[in-house]
Amino acid sequence: MAVSANxxxxxxxxxxxxxxxxxxxxxxxxxxxxxxxxAARSRYGSETExxxxxxxxxxxxxxxxxxxxxxxxxxxxxxxxxxxxxxxNPAAQVGDYIAEALPPLEYGRIAAQSAKQVIxxxxxxxxxxxxxxxxxxxxxxxxxxxVKRVEYGNVVVDLGRGEAIVRRDELLPREVFRNGDRxxxxxxxxxxxxxxxxxxxSRTHPQFMSKLFAQEVPEIYDGIVExxxxxxxxxxxxxxxxxxxxxxxxxxxxxxxxxxxxVQAVVNELGGEKIDIILWSPDVATFVVNALxxxxxxxxxxxxxxxxxxxxxxxxxxxxxxxxRGQNVRLASQLTGWDIDILTEQEESERRQKEFAERSKLxxxxxxxxxxxxxxxxxxxxxxxxxxxxVPVDELANIEGFDADTAAELQTRAKxxxxxxxxxxxxxxxxxxxxxxxxEVPGVTTSMLVAFGExxxxxxxxxxxxxxxxxxxxxxxxxxxxxRQPGILDGFEIEREEAEALIMQARVKxxxxxxxALxxxxxxxxxxxxxxxxxx
Numbered sequence: 404m405a406v407s408a409n410x411x412x413x414x415x416x417x418x419x420x421x422x423x424x425x426x427x428x429x430x431x432x433x434x435x436x437x438x439x440x441x442a443a444r445s446r447y448g449s450e451t452e453x454x455x456x457x458x459x460x461x462x463x464x465x466x467x468x469x470x471x472x473x474x475x476x477x478x479x480x481x482x483x484x485x486x487x488x489x490x491x492n493p494a495a496q497v498g499d500y501i502a503e504a505l506p507p508l509e510y511g512r513i514a515a516q517s518a519k520q521v522i523x524x525x526x527x528x529x530x531x532x533x534x535x536x537x538x539x540x541x542x543x544x545x546x547x548x549x550v551k552r553v554e555y556g557n558v559v560v561d562l563g564r565g566e567a568i569v570r571r572d573e574l575l576p577r578e579v580f581r582n583g584d585r586x587x588x589x590x591x592x593x594x595x596x597x598x599x600x601x602x603x604x605s606r607t608h609p610q611f612m613s614k615l616f617a618q619e620v621p622e623i624y625d626g627i628v629e630x631x632x633x634x635x636x637x638x639x640x641x642x643x644x645x646x647x648x649x650x651x652x653x654x655x656x657x658x659x660x661x662x663x664x665x666v667q668a669v670v671n672e673l674g675g676e677k678i679d680i681i682l683w684s685p686d687v688a689t690f691v692v693n694a695l696x697x698x699x700x701x702x703x704x705x706x707x708x709x710x711x712x713x714x715x716x717x718x719x720x721x722x723x724x725x726x727x728r729g730q731n732v733r734l735a736s737q738l739t740g741w742d743i744d745i746l747t748e749q750e751e752s753e754r755r756q757k758e759f760a761e762r763s764k765l766x767x768x769x770x771x772x773x774x775x776x777x778x779x780x781x782x783x784x785x786x787x788x789x790x791x792x793x794v795p796v797d798e799l800a801n802i803e804g805f806d807a808d809t810a811a812e813l814q815t816r817a818k819x820x821x822x823x824x825x826x827x828x829x830x831x832x833x834x835x836x837x838x839x840x841x842x843e844v845p846g847v848t849t850s851m852l853v854a855f856g857e858x859x860x861x862x863x864x865x866x867x868x869x870x871x872x873x874x875x876x877x878x879x880x881x882x883x884x885x886x887r888q889p890g891i892l893d894g895f896e897i898e899r900e901e902a903e904a905l906i907m908q909a910r911v912k913x914x915x916x917x918x919x920a921l922x923x924x925x926x927x928x929x930x931x932x933x934x935x936x937x938x939x
Contacts, residue, residue, distance in 0.1 A: 432457050434526055439464065452500075469500045534565040538602050539593045545614045546604070550584045560586055560604060567602035575606050575638040575674050587672065589614060606673075607637035615672055616643070619665045622657040629654075631683040634737035638676055642694060642734045644683040655680050681738065687712065691743060694735035698724035701748060709887055710878055711742045718747045762786060770816045779804060780813075792817040828853050837861045845908045846901065851892060858891045866909040874902040 439455040452469040470483035472495050488495035495501060548560040548567065556571035558580050569588055580586060588604035589611035605611060613630045622628040627649050635641040645654040658680045659666050666678055684690040688703045691712050702715040716724045724745050725732050736743045746754070759781055766777035769788050783802055785791050791799075792814060799810035828849040832842075835856025840863050842852055847866075860866055875897060876890030892902065911918045 430526070432459055434524075439466070472497050472499045472501060534602075535593065535595050538565060538590065542590050542593055543610065543614075544590050545587055545611070545618070546590055547585065547587045550580045550582055550586055552582060553580060558586065560588070562602070565602060567604045569604045569606065573603075573605040573607050575676070577638065578606070578674060607635065609633035609635050609641075612641060612643060612669065612673065612678075615669045616658060616665075619668050620658055620660070622647075622652060622654075627652055628657050632738050632740075634734040635676075636730055636734060638674055640677045640679070640730055640734065641673075642679045642681055642738045644681045644690070644694070644738055646683040655682055679734075687739070687741065691735065691739050691741060694738050695724055695731065695743075698731065700724075702751070709742075710740070711744060712739075713744045713746060715746050715748055715751045718749055721745065721747050766791075769820045770813060772813070772816075776813075788817050788820055792821055825849055832856055835861070838863070840912070841866060841909075844905065844912055846905045851895065854891055854895070860891065863909050863913045866906065867913040867915055869906055869909075871899050871903045871906065874905065875899050 436455045436457055439457075440453050454467050454469060456465045456467075458465075470488075472485055472488045473482045474485060474497060476482045476484050483501055485495065485497055488499070488501050491501055546562055546567070548562040551559045551561040551566065553559070556574075558569040558574065560567045560569060567588075567590070569586070573588075574580075586606075588606050589608045590602060591605045591608050591610075592601075592603040594601045594603075610633070612635060613633055616630060617623045620628065623630060623645075628645055628647050630643060630645055632644040633641065634643075643658070645658055647654040647657075657665075666680065670676060670678060679696065681690075681693045681696065684693060688705060691703060691714065692700045695714065695716075698716055698720045700714055700716055704713040704715075706712070714724070723731070726734075732743050732745055759778075762781040762785075763774065763777040765788070766772060766780050766785075767774060770777070770791075779802065780791065785794075794814075796807070796810045796814055799805060799813060800807045802810075805813075829852075832849060832852040835853065837852045837856040838861060841847060841855065841861070842849065844863065844866065855861065855866065860869065869891075872888075872890065874890050874892045876893055877888050879886050879888065890902075907916070910916045
C-alpha cells in the first residue's frame with residue numbers, strides 16, 4: 404500500500420518527538436489521536452462521541468463517531484435506532500455502540516492550534532512521568548550534570564534526561580557555580596508535583612560523602628569495608644566511622660589510600676573539607692574514644708539510660724577534645740549518637756572531692772558521728788544510709804578502727820534514721836492524697852508514693868494508666884542533639900524494665916489484666932534438666 408506524504412509526515416513527527424523527549428512513540432500517537440478527536444468535536448458538536456485512530460505502521464487516519472443503540476432515537480447525533488443498527492450489524496443489541504465512519508476534516512487555524520496544545524500537554528505529561536519513574540529509584544545515588552542556571556542562590560542542574568535543583572542550603576559554604584559548570588551531587592528526594600517531578604540534590608548530605616568514598620575505595624564498593632556512620636560540618640570538617648569484614652584489611656588505611664590519594668580525591672570534591680577517618684567499634688566507650696581523636700582520653704563513664712557518656716581528658720588536651728567552637732565534640736556526638744560531656748582530670752578530681760564531702764556530711768548528720776568516722780565510711784565505698792543499714796554487721800566490724808559494738812551501733816542509728824524518714828514520707832504521702840492501696844503494688848516504695856502524689860498519680864488506676872516513659876523520662880533528638888524529658892521517678896535510678904514491671908503489677912492489682920499474663924512464657928517440664936548456671 405502506498406503511503407501518502409501527509410501520512411508519512413505524521414509518523415515522522417511522532418518519531419521525532421518521541422526521540423527528543425525520550426518517551427514511547429505510542430504515547431505521541433495517542434496524543435495526536437486525542438487532539439484530532441477534540442478538533443472533530445468542535446466540527447461535529449461537543450456532544451458527539453468521536454473516535455480517531457492512527458495506524459502506527461501506515462499513518463492512515465480513520466475518523467468515526469460512536470452511536471448508542473436505543474429503541475427510540477431522541478438525539479440523532481449520539482443515538483441510533485435498533486432497526487438501523489441491525490442493518491449495519493445484525494448482532495446489535497440495545498445498549499451497544501455502533502461506529503459510523505466520518506469524512507476527513509479540513510482543519511482551520513483555531514482547530515490546529517487547539518490540537519497542538521493537546522499534543523504538547525500530553526507529551527509534557529508523558530515526559531514528566533518518564534522522569535519521575537526514572538529518578539524515583541535513583542534516590543541515594545550520585546548524579547552528574549551541567550549547571551543550567553542559578554536562581555536566588557539555588558542551582559538548577561541539567562541531568563540530560565531531566566532537571567534537578569540544588570537548593571542554597573544544600574550547597575557547601577562559599578561554593579559558587581556558574582552556567583555550564585559540571586556538578587556532582589547526591590539525590591536525596593524525588594517528588595511528583597503539578598509542575599513536574601522535582602529532583603532534589605545535595606552536596607551537604609552525610610551520605611554524599613559515603614557515596615564518594617564508595618566510588619574511590621574499591622573495598623567499600625565490594626562490601627569488605629563498611630561505612631558505619633558519618634557526621635559532617637559541611638565545608639569545614641567531617642568524621643566517618645569505618646569497619647572491616649576481613650581482619651586482614653585495615654579499613655582506615657583502605658580509605659586513606661596510598662599517600663592519601665583516595666581521601667584526597669574526596670576532600671577535593673568537597674572543597675577542602677577536612678575528614679577524620681575513625682575505626683568503628685561495637686564497644687561504645689572505645690568508639691567514643693576513637694571519635695574524639697586526635698584528643699587523648701584518660702577515662703570514660705557511661706550512662707546508658709540517658710545515652711550520655713562522660714569523658715575525662717588531660718588538662719592540656721581539653722581544647723583539642725572540644726575543638727574550635729565545639730566542632731570536634733559535636734561531630735563525635737553526632738557520629739556515635741551519644742551526648743558527650745568532657746571534663747579535665749582536675750575537674751573530675753574536684754567533683755570527686757565534692758561528692759566525698761557531701762557523703763561524709765550526710766553520714767555525720769544522719770548517724771550523729773564525727774567527721775573521721777563519716778569519712779571512713781565514705782572511703783569504704785558506702786554511698787547511702789540504706790547501704791549501711793542492710794550490710795552485714797560483720798562487714799562493718801572488719802573496717803579498720805571499728806569493732807563489733809561500733810558496727811552494731813552504727814547500723815542501729817542507720818535503721819532509726821530510715822524509720823524516721825519513712826514516717827515523714829508516709830505523712831507527706833497522706834497529705835498529697837495518695838491512697839493506701841498504691842503502696843501495696845510490688846516494688847513501690849514510700850518515697851515513690853510521694854513522687855507519684857506530686858505528679859497527680861494517686862490511685863492504682865492512675866499508675867496502671869502510665870507508660871514507661873512517664874516514669875523514667877525519654878530522650879528526643881532535636882537538631883542533632885539529645886534532649887531528655889524528665890520522668891516521674893527521676894532520681895530513683897530505676898531502669899526501664901523495672902518501671903514497666905511496676906506498671907504491669909499495678910494493672911494486675913487494678914484488675915485490667917490477669918496475673919497469669921506476667922508469668923514466664925515457658926516453664927521447664929517436670930523432670931527436665933535445669934540449665935547449668937554460668938560459671939563466673
